[in-house]
Amino acid sequence: xxxxxxxxxxxxxxxxxxxxxxxxxxxxxxxxxxxxxxxxxxxxxxxxxxxxxxxxxxxxxxxxxxxxxxxxxxxxxxxxxxxxxxxxxxxxxxxxxxxxxxxxxxxxxxxxxxxxxxxxxxxxxxxxxxxxxxxxxxxxxxxxxxxxxxxxxxxxxxxxxxxxxxxxxxxxxxxxxxxxxxxxxxxxxxxxxxxxxxxxxxxxxxxxxxxxxxxxxxxxxxxxxxxxxxxxxxxxxxxxxxxxxxxxxxxxxxxxxxxxxxxxxxxxxxxxxxxxxxxxxxxxxxxxxxxxxxxxxxxxxxxxxxxxxxxxxx
Numbered sequence: 321x322x323x324x325x326x327x328x329x330x331x332x333x334x335x336x337x338x339x340x341x342x343x344x345x346x347x348x349x350x351x352x353x354x355x356x357x358x359x360x361x362x363x364x365x366x367x368x369x370x371x372x373x374x375x376x377x378x379x380x381x382x383x384x385x386x387x388x389x390x391x392x393x394x395x396x397x398x399x400x401x402x403x404x405x406x407x408x409x410x411x412x413x414x415x416x417x418x419x420x421x422x423x424x425x426x427x428x429x430x431x432x433x434x435x436x437x438x439x440x441x442x443x444x445x446x447x448x449x450x451x452x453x454x455x456x457x458x459x460x461x462x463x464x465x466x467x468x469x470x471x472x473x474x475x476x477x478x479x480x481x482x483x484x485x486x487x488x489x490x491x492x493x494x495x496x497x498x499x500x501x502x503x504x505x506x507x508x509x510x511x512x513x514x515x516x517x518x519x520x521x522x523x524x525x526x527x528x529x530x531x532x533x534x535x536x537x538x539x540x541x542x543x544x545x546x547x548x549x550x551x552x553x554x555x556x557x558x559x560x561x562x563x564x565x566x567x568x569x570x571x572x573x574x575x576x577x578x579x580x581x582x583x584x585x586x587x588x589x590x591x592x593x594x595x596x597x598x599x600x601x602x603x604x605x606x607x608x609x610x611x612x613x614x615x616x617x618x619x620x621x622x623x624x625x626x627x628x629x630x631x632x633x634x
Contacts, residue, residue, distance in 0.1 A: 336595075337595055339595060339598070339599075340595040340598075342533045342534065342546070342548055343532070343534075343598050343601060344534055345506045345509075345532045345534055345535055345601075345602075346364055346506075346534055346535060346538065348601065348602050348603065349362070349506055349602055350362070351602075351604050352602040352603075352604050354604075355604030355607070355612065356604075356612060356615060356616045356619060357612075357616055362474070364510060364535060364538055364539070365476050365510050365513070365514060365538070365539045366538050366539060366540070367517070367539060367540040368540070369540070370517065370540040370541065370542055370581035370582050371517055371520040371521045371542060371581065372520060372542045372578075372580060372581035373519075373520040373521075373523055373524060373525045373526075373542070374525065375497065375498060375525050375575065375576060376497060376523075376525075377497065379460065379461050379498075379572065379575065379576050380459055380460060380461060381461075381462070382461050382462065382497035382498050382525075383461070383462045383463075383464050383494070383495050383496050383497050383498075384452070384456075384461040384462065384463060384464060384496070384497070384498050384499065384500065385420075385463075385464035385466065385467055385468065385491060385494065385496045385498075385499050385500070386420070386447075386448065386449055386452055386467040386468070386499070386500050386501075386502070387467070387468050387469075387470055387487065387499050387500070387501045387502070387512065387515060388426065388446070388447055388467065388468070388469055388470070388501075388502050389431065389469070389470055389471075389472050389502075389503050389504050389505070389508040389511060389512060390426035390427060390428050390443070390446055390447050390469070390502075390504065391410050391411060391412050391426060391427055391428070391429075391430050391469070392412070392416070392418075392424065392425065392426055392427075392469070393410075393425040393426070393427050394409075394410055397409040397410045398410065399429065400427045400429040400430075401427075401429070401440075402439055402440045402441040403435070403439070403440060404427075404429040404440070405429075405435070406429070406430070406431075406432065406618075407429045407430050408430065408621075409430075410427070410429050410430040411430040411471075411472070412430075412469065412471055413471050413473075414471060415468060415469060415470060415471065415483055415486045415487055415490070416468070416469040417466040417467065417468050417469070417490055418466060418467050418468075418469070419465065419466060420449060420452070420453065420463050420464060420465060420466060420467050421453075421465075423449075423450070424447070424449065425443075426443055426446075426447045426469075427440075427443070428440060428446055428504045428505075428552050430472075431472065431504045431505035431507075431508055431551075431552075432505040432506060432507075432551070432602070433504050433505055433550070433551040433552030434550035434551045434552060434597075434600075434601050436597075436600050436601075437550040437591075437597040437600065437601075438549075438550045438551075438552050438553055438558065439558050439559075440552065441558055441559070442558035442559050444555065444556065444558070444561070444564045445552060445553040445554075445555055445556055445557065445558045445564070446502060446504055446552050446553065446554060446555060447502065447555070448500070448502060448529075448555035448556070448564060448567075448568050449467060451555070451556075451564050451565055451568045452500070452568065454565075455568060455569070455572070460572065461498075461572070464491075464494040464495070464496050465494055466490065466494055468487055468490055468491070470483055470487060470501075470511055470512060470515055471483055471511070472505065472507050472508045472511050473507075473511060474507055476510070476514065479511055479514050479515070480514060480518065483511075483515070484514065484515055484518035484519075485518075487515055487518075487519070488518060488519060488522050488524070491519065491524055496524055497524065497525065498524060498525040498526065498527075498575060499516075499519055499524055499525075499526045499527075500526075500527055500529060500568075500571060500572075500575070501515060501516055501526060501527070501528045501529065502528075502529045502554050502555050503528070503529075503530060503531075503532070503554065504551060504552050504554070505551060506532055506535055506551070509528075509530055509531075509532040509535040509536050509539075510535055510536075510539055512528060513528060513535070513536045513539035513540070513541045514539065516528050516541050516542060516543075517539070517540065517541065517542070520542045525542075525543075525575060526541075526542055526543060526575075527542075527543040527544070527545060527571050527572070527574050527575040527578075528541050528543065528544045528545070529544075529545050529547070529554045529555055529567065529568075529571050530544050530545070530546055530547070530554055531546070531547055531548070531549050531550065531551050531552075531553060531554045532551065533546045533548075533584070533586075537582070537584060540581075540582065541582070542578070542581045542582070542583070543574050543575060543578040543581075543583050543584075544574070544583070544584045544585070545567070545570055545571040545574050545584075545585050545586075545587060546584055546585070546586045546587065547567060547586075547587040547589060548586065548587070548590070548591065549589075549591045550591065550597060550601070551601070553591075554567075555567055555568065556568070556589075557589070557591070563589060566587075566589070567587060567589070570585065570587060573585075
């Protein structure tokens with residue numbers, strides 16, 4: 321009789337590949353920066369206790385806002401269009417707000433999204449304001465008069481002591497009952513996880529639409545809809561209105577029905593039939609040695625640009 325030591329999942333055709341699991345972004349980014357020569361690994365925010373604020377009234381009677389980490393397009397700040405490389409000059413460092421009744425050109429060229437596996441062409445993938453307006457038009461909820469932009473700060477203290485109180489004040493000024501939060505890069509996920517926690521502590525229910533599951537759960541968020549998509553697509557697949565609509569509708573169901581803090585629901589949507597896209601993002605093992613020096617120099621330039629901008633707005 322022939323025997324085999326192959327895992328059972330390799331023998332059963334209905335099983336997913338063993339490596340078809342969410343990307344471990346915290347470990348991946350740690351290894352990436354160590355590989356570039358930075359010897360001070362970032363310490364991610366982590367809490368054991370998580371606040372939870374049930375919706376105070378039915379969703380259809382609630383006022384809902386959108387909080388994003390996407391940046392308004394600045395024509396004088398260099399390339400920010402589809403396929404643009406990381407652009408530190410396009411970052412913003414203070415909370416901003418916009419009219420939800422209007423269309424806005426918000427982009428993600430300033431963040432470490434997955435530039436290889438997503439197009440950056442359709443803002444509906446990271447800024448679901450049109451989908452929210454459509455849902456509000458169907459009576460699903462009342463859309464607040466403003467949405468808000470949360471700056472992506474590596475400083476957790478600044479996020480908690482400056483940005484979170486400002487976002488809360490703006491939400492309260494607009495009579496907000498609940499918020500949908502859509503991050504993009506790894507640090508964006510931490511930033512909006514901290515914002516979600518803060519809003520819940522002060523009576524506003526939240527749901528985080530996320531692609532970096534490990535970062536949000538490590539921080540500790542009340543409710544999360546996890547889409548196993550490349551970063552920059554937390555509100556649905558690009559150029560796919562059905563995907564974007566279904567993603568938002570599922571997030572709203574999580575907002576309504578989560579029974580307790582740390583509720584994570586994974587979207588049934590798949591990015592592709594193969595999980596191969598997950599192997600490239602910030603994977604230092606896939607970078608040629610001669611490329612590492614160039615990437616380190618590019619990173620240092622970006623830090624200097626960002627430092628100058630922070631200094632000018634401080």
